[in-house]
Amino acid sequence: MTTPPSPVRGSSRPAQSWPGARLHVVTGKGGTGKTTVAAALAVALAAQGQRVLLAEVEGRQGISQTLDVAPLAPVERRVLSTARGGEVIGLAVDAKAALLEYLQIFYRLGRAGGALERVGAIDFATTIAPGVRDVLLIGKVFEANRRPLDPADKHRRGPRMYDAVVLDAPPTGRVVHFLSVNAEVAGLAKVGPIRSQADSITRLLTSSQTVVHLVTLLEEMPVQETLDAIDELAKGGFRVGAVVVNQVRDQVLPDWAVEELLDERVDTAALATPLARSGLRLDPTAVAGLLAEARGHAERVALEAEQLALVEDTGRPVLLLPYLSDGVDSTAVAELAEILTDQGMV
Amino acid sequence: MATRRTAERLDVDALVDDPHTKILVCCGSGGVGKTTAAAAMALRAADRGRRVVVLTIDPARRLAQSLGLVDLDNTPRPVIGVHTASAGSLDAMMLDMKRTFDDVVLAHSTPDKAQQILANPFYQALSTSFAGTQEYMAMEKLGQLRAQADREGRWDLIVVDTPPSRSALDFLDAPNRLGLFLDGRFIRLISAPARASGRVYLKVLGAGIGMASTVLTKVLGGQMLSDVQTFVAALDSMFGGFRERADLTYGLLKDRGTAFVVVATPERDALREAAFFVERLAADDMPLAGVVVNRLQRLAVPELSRGRALAGAELIGIPEEAQEGAGSPDEAGSPSTAEDPPGRGNAAAALAAGLLTVHASLAELAARQDRATTAFSAGHPGVPMVRVPALSHDVHDLESLREVGHALASS
Numbered sequence: 001m002t003t004p005p006s007p008v009r010g011s012s013r014p015a016q017s018w019p020g021a022r023l024h025v026v027t028g029k030g031g032t033g034k035t036t037v038a039a040a041l042a043v044a045l046a047a048q049g050q051r052v053l054l055a056e057v058e059g060r061q062g063i064s065q066t067l068d069v070a071p072l073a074p075v076e077r078r079v080l081s082t083a084r085g086g087e088v089i090g091l092a093v094d095a096k097a098a099l100l101e102y103l104q105i106f107y108r109l110g111r112a113g114g115a116l117e118r119v120g121a122i123d124f125a126t127t128i129a130p131g132v133r134d135v136l137l138i139g140k141v142f143e144a145n146r147r148p149l150d151p152a153d154k155h156r157r158g159p160r161m162y163d164a165v166v167l168d169a170p171p172t173g174r175v176v177h178f179l180s181v182n183a184e185v186a187g188l189a190k191v192g193p194i195r196s197q198a199d200s201i202t203r204l205l206t207s208s209q210t211v212v213h214l215v216t217l218l219e220e221m222p223v224q225e226t227l228d229a230i231d232e233l234a235k236g237g238f239r240v241g242a243v244v245v246n247q248v249r250d251q252v253l254p255d256w257a258v259e260e261l262l263d264e265r266v267d268t269a270a271l272a273t274p275l276a277r278s279g280l281r282l283d284p285t286a287v288a289g290l291l292a293e294a295r296g297h298a299e300r301v302a303l304e305a306e307q308l309a310l311v312e313d314t315g316r317p318v319l320l321l322p323y324l325s326d327g328v329d330s331t332a333v334a335e336l337a338e339i340l341t342d343q344g345m346v
Numbered sequence: 347m348a349t350r351r352t353a354e355r356l357d358v359d360a361l362v363d364d365p366h367t368k369i370l371v372c373c374g375s376g377g378v379g380k381t382t383a384a385a386a387m388a389l390r391a392a393d394r395g396r397r398v399v400v401l402t403i404d405p406a407r408r409l410a411q412s413l414g415l416v417d418l419d420n421t422p423r424p425v426i427g428v429h430t431a432s433a434g435s436l437d438a439m440m441l442d443m444k445r446t447f448d449d450v451v452l453a454h455s456t457p458d459k460a461q462q463i464l465a466n467p468f469y470q471a472l473s474t475s476f477a478g479t480q481e482y483m484a485m486e487k488l489g490q491l492r493a494q495a496d497r498e499g500r501w502d503l504i505v506v507d508t509p510p511s512r513s514a515l516d517f518l519d520a521p522n523r524l525g526l527f528l529d530g531r532f533i534r535l536i537s538a539p540a541r542a543s544g545r546v547y548l549k550v551l552g553a554g555i556g557m558a559s560t561v562l563t564k565v566l567g568g569q570m571l572s573d574v575q576t577f578v579a580a581l582d583s584m585f586g587g588f589r590e591r592a593d594l595t596y597g598l599l600k601d602r603g604t605a606f607v608v609v610a611t612p613e614r615d616a617l618r619e620a621a622f623f624v625e626r627l628a629a630d631d632m633p634l635a636g637v638v639v640n641r642l643q644r645l646a647v648p649e650l651s652r653g654r655a656l657a658g659a660e661l662i663g664i665p666e667e668a669q670e671g672a673g674s675p676d677e678a679g680s681p682s683t684a685e686d687p688p689g690r691g692n693a694a695a696a697l698a699a700g701l702l703t704v705h706a707s708l709a710e711l712a713a714r715q716d717r718a719t720t721a722f723s724a725g726h727p728g729v730p731m732v733r734v735p736a737l738s739h740d741v742h743d744l745e746s747l748r749e750v751g752h753a754l755a756s757s
Contacts, residue, residue, distance in 0.1 A: 031375070173510065222377075249707075252700060279661055280655075286649075290702070290704075290705055
C-alpha cells in the first residue's frame with residue numbers, strides 16, 4: 001500500500017522543496033494526524049543526512065507514541081538515526097523548563113529561581129499570564145533553531161546545531177494565535193528583554209525561514225478549517241507551505257462504476273452471472289447489502305473528490321499520504337517519509 | 347476470572363429520561379464529534395420531554411445553523427422544531443468567553459471598579475487569550491446556567507460541550523488553577539511590592555522574594571508589571587469570590603445529578619485519550635455515565651468475511667479494460683474511463699468483483715475498529731459503552747441532528 005492512491009487523479013503537483021526554510025511548522029485539525037506528518041517530515045529530512053529537531057509543544061507525548069520511543073523529557077534526545085548520517089532529535093517543549101532555562105541564561109539565577117517557584121511566579125508565568133506560556137514554548141524552539149553547533153561560537157558565524165526544525169504545532173484552530181502571540185506580548189510588554197525577544201521571534205516566524213504546512217483529511221470540517229487557516233496565516237504574514245492530505249484511501253471501484261452507483265443505474269440482474277462465479281451463494285438480500293455498501297463507498301469517493309478539489313483550489317502544493325490500515329508506528333512513519341520525499345516535500 | 351467480552355451498554359435514553367440527571371457533560375479529544383453528540387443528546391432529551399439548555403463551544407458552522415444559532419451572543423435562544431407533543435423544550439447557546447468573563451467582573455464589583463478592570467490591558471489579554479480562559483468560562487457559564495435553572499425553573503437539564511483543549515482534561519483543572527492563582531500569594535505579592543506590608547511577606551517568605559521581584563521587573567518590564575498590579579488591585583474585592591466559584595463549579599461536576607459522557611472514535615489514539623479521561627474522572631470521583639464510540643463502520647452483510655469476499659472477487663476475475671480508473675493512477679495517464687465503461691458482460695463482472703472488494707475493505711476496517719474498541723472495554727471493565735455507526739453525511743439541519751440522537755440511543 002505504498003502508492004498514494006486515488007481520488008488523486010494525478011492531480012498532486014509535485015511540491016518543490018522550500019528554499020530557505022529551516023523551521024517547518026506542521027498544523028491541522030485535531031484528529032487529522034499532524035503529529036504523524038510532522039514525524040514523517042522530520043524523518044524525510046533526516047534521510048537526506050540532515051540533523052533535525054522534532055519538537056512538540058502540547059505536552060501530549062505524541063512523538064513518543066508515534067515513533068515508539070520512551071516518553072520525551074523536556075531535554076533534547078536522539079530518537080532516530082538514518083543511514084546517511086542524519087538524525088532526528090526529539091523534544092517535548094515544556095513551558096516551565098523553558099522559563100527556568102531562560103532565566104538561567106539571561107539572569108544567571110541561582111536561588112532566585114527556587115524563590116520564584118515557591119511564591120508561584122513560575123506557575124503564574126507558565127499557566128496564567130496571558131500568552132507567556134506560548135511565548136516560552138516558541139521561544140525554546142527559536143533558541144534551538146539558531147543554536148550554533150559550537151557552543152563557543154558566540155556570534156553564530158559557524159554552522160548551526162540543527163539543519164532543520166520541525167514543530168508539531170497546536171491545531172489549526174489555535175495555530176495563528178500561537179504563532180502571533182509574540183506580537184501580542186510585544187503589545188503588553190513595551191520594553192525589556194521579553195519585548196526584544198518577542199520581536200526577534202516574530203521576525204523569524206514571518207520570514208522565509210519559516211513555512212507552515214497544513215494537514216487535512218478529505219472531510220468537510222477539516223478541509224474547511226484548512227481553508228480558513230490558510231487565509232488567516234496569509235493575513236498574519238506567515239508563509240504557507242504544502243497541504244498534506246492524510247489517510248487517503250484506495251478507490252476500490254473504477255470511476256464508471258462509482259457513477260453508476262451514484263446515479264442508481266446499476267443493472268442488478270446482470271450481476272447474477274458473475275456473482276455466481278464467486279462461489280459465495282449470495283442471496284438477494286446479501287446482494288442488495290453489497291450494493292448498499294458499494295453505494296456508500298461511492299458517496300464517500302464523490303465527497304472526497306469534492307473536498308480534494310477545494311484543497312487544490314487554494315493553489316498550494318497538495319501532497320497525498322495513504323491510509324495505513326495497520327495504524328501508525330515507526331515503520332509506517334518511515335514509509336510516509338518516503339512518500340513525502342517522492343512527492344517533492346523535501 | 348473470565349474476560350468480559352462486551353461492555354455494558356450505555357443507555358442514552360434512560361440517561362436523559364432520568365429526572366435526576368441535571369447536567370450532562372460531553373468530553374473527549376478534538377475531532378471525535380463531541381459537540382455534535384452534545385447537541386444531539388440535548389435535542390433527543392427535549393424531544394422526550396426534558397426542558398433542556400445546551401451550551402456549545404465553537405460549533406461547526408452547519409451545526410450552529412441547525413440549532414438556529416446565528417449570533418455569538420452568549421445567551422440561550424429557543425431552538426425551533428422540537429417535538430412539542432412531549433412538552434419538552436430546547437434552548438441553545440454558543441460560549442463567548444470574553445463576554446462571560448466581563449459579566450463576572452460586572453456582577454462582582456462596583457461600576458467604577460468594573461470599568462477600571464475592563465479597560466486594563468492585562469485583563470483584556472487574560473480574558474481573550476489566556477490558555478485556560480475558555481475552560482474556566484465554560485465552567486463559569488455552566489454554574490450560571492445552573493443557578494438560573496434553579497431560580498427560574500426554565501430548564502431541568504443542562505448539556506455542556508467541553509473546549510477542544512490541548513489536553514482533554516484541562517477543563518477540569520482550569521477553574522481551580524485560575525482560582526488558586528487569583529487569590530494566591532504571588533499575586534498579592536506583586537500587587538503590593540511597594541506597600542509597607544511587603545515587609546511582612548519578606549519576613550514570611552524569606553530573602554528570595556526581594557530577588558524574585560527584582561527579576562520580575564527586569565523580565566516583564568516595569569510597565570507590564572504595573573498593569574498587572576492595577577488589575578489585581580481592582581480585582582481585590584473579587585478574590586475570595588473567584589476561588590469560591592471555582593470550588594462551587596468543581597463541586598457541581600462531582601454532584602450525583604451530573605453525568606459525564608466521554609466521546610471517542612474507534613481508533614487507537616482517540617480511545618487512548620478516552621482512557622485517560624475515564625481514569626481521571628474515576629480518580630476525581632466524577633460520575634461517568636459511559637463512553638460513546640462514534641463513527642463505527644457498519645456492514646450490511648456482516649456474515650461475509652473479508653477473506654471469503656476477496657477469494658470470491660478473484661474467482662469472478664476482473665477483465666483488464668474495466669480496471670482502468672481504479673487504484674493508483676499514473677501521474678500523467680488518462681484518469682477516467684467514466685464516459686466509456688467496458689462492454690456489458692465485462693462491466694457486470696468488474697462491478698460484481700468490485701462489490702466484493704469494497705465489502706472486503708469495509709470488513710477489514712470494521713474488524714480493526716472492533717479490536718480497538720474491545721481492547722478499550724477489556725481495559726475498562728464496567729464502563730458502559732455505546733457503539734454508534736458512522737452517518738453518511740454531516741449534520742446540516744435539525745432532522746439530521748435528530749438522526750444522530752436516534753443512532754446514539756438505539757445502537
